[in-house]
Amino acid sequence: MVSPLEQMLIEAEARYLTPEQLEQLKAYVLGWPKRLHVYRALREGEPQMVSRTLEALQKEMPTIAPQLVDLCRRHLLLLLRHSALAMLLQDESLLRERLIEWVEEEVRLYGLQNVYEVAHRLFQQELKEHLQPGELEFIRPWITQVQAALLSLRSPSILS
C-alpha cells in the first residue's frame, strides 16, 4: 500500500506535476511545520491525556475490571500514536491496516462497546483540554474517524 503522496509521484512518471498536484504537494509541505508541532504536542501530552482519561473512566464505571482498563490503556495509546502518524504523513491507510482492524476485533471479542462509548467521549474531552483549538482541528478528524469505526460495531462478545 502506498501513501497518496507516493501515488501522486508514481502517476507523474516522466511528466510535470499538474497544477492541481502541485497545489496538493504545496499544501502538504506548507502544512508540515504545523503538523510536526501538533505531533510533538501529542507525544508530550500522551501520558497525561491517557492516564486522566482512564481515571475518569474508572470514576464513571467503578465496577470495570482492571484487565479492561489495561486493554483500554493500550488501545488509547495505539489510537493516539497511529492517528498522530497518519496526521503527520496525511496517510489514512495507516489507520485501517495497523489500528482499526486490530482494535475492532478486540472490541468485539471482549464486548467493549459500552466501555468505549464512555472512554471515547472522555478522551475527546481530554484532547480538547490539552490542545489549543488550532492544534485540535489537526488531529481530531483522524481520531474521530477511528472512534466512529469502532463504535459502529454491534455484535455480542464470544469470550464473556
Add this chain to the structure above:
Amino acid sequence: MASSAGFDPYTPVLANYYAPSLYLQSDLESGLLESRHGDRLLALPETLLRAIYTGLEYETGQAARLVLRNCGRMWGKEFFRRFAQELSDYYQKPLAELEMGLFLQSLKQAWKTHGWGLIDIDWSYKDQGVLVVSIRNSPFAAATPPHFKRPMGFLEAGLLATWFSQLTGQDLACVQTSSEALGAKSNLFILTAATRLKEAEAWVDAGFSHEQILEKVLQSTP
C-alpha cells in the same frame, strides 16, 4: 506491563504483528519475499495451484487426497512452529502464556496476511471436544477445478489438523464439510479426535450436509 513503561514514547505498544505492510517484506531486485522475522515466503500463482490439483489427480487418482492431506500436515507443522516463534519473540513470552484473545486475533490476522482467507473458529461445541472452523475467501477453494463435486480442501484440512494438534497436544483430525467451490457461503471444517472422524470422509462422499455430519460427530462418543 507496568503502567509507567507504557508511556515511554519510544517503546512500542504491541499490537498487530501481522499487519501486511509490516509483515511482508520484499526485495524487488532479488525478487525475494520475506516475513519481518526474516523467514522466506513463497507466492503461489493460481495456475500452479490448479495444476497441483489436476496433476495429482492425473498421476495418482484417488490417492491425490491423501497426498494433499499429508502436504497440508507438513505445512501445518512448519506453520505452527513459525507462528509460535514469531509471536513469542514479539510478545517476549511463550505461546502458552499469551492471552486467548490475543492469540486468536493473531491467528486470524496471520491467516489473512498470508492470503489464505478469513478464518473464524466456532467454539460452541468445545465441551463435546469438537471445533468448527470456517474459512471464507479461500484461495484453495477458488482454485479447485470445477469437475470436483465434493469439497477438495485436503491441504487446508491437513494444515488445520496438525496446527490444532500441536496447539492442544492431542491427535486431532479434520474433515471439510462444505466448500465455496461448490457454492457454499464458506468452507467449513470439523475438528475433533481422529478416532471420531474415521467415517467422516465417507459421509462427505455420500453427500451429507455439514449439519448432518456435525450431528453424527457430536453423537459419537468422545
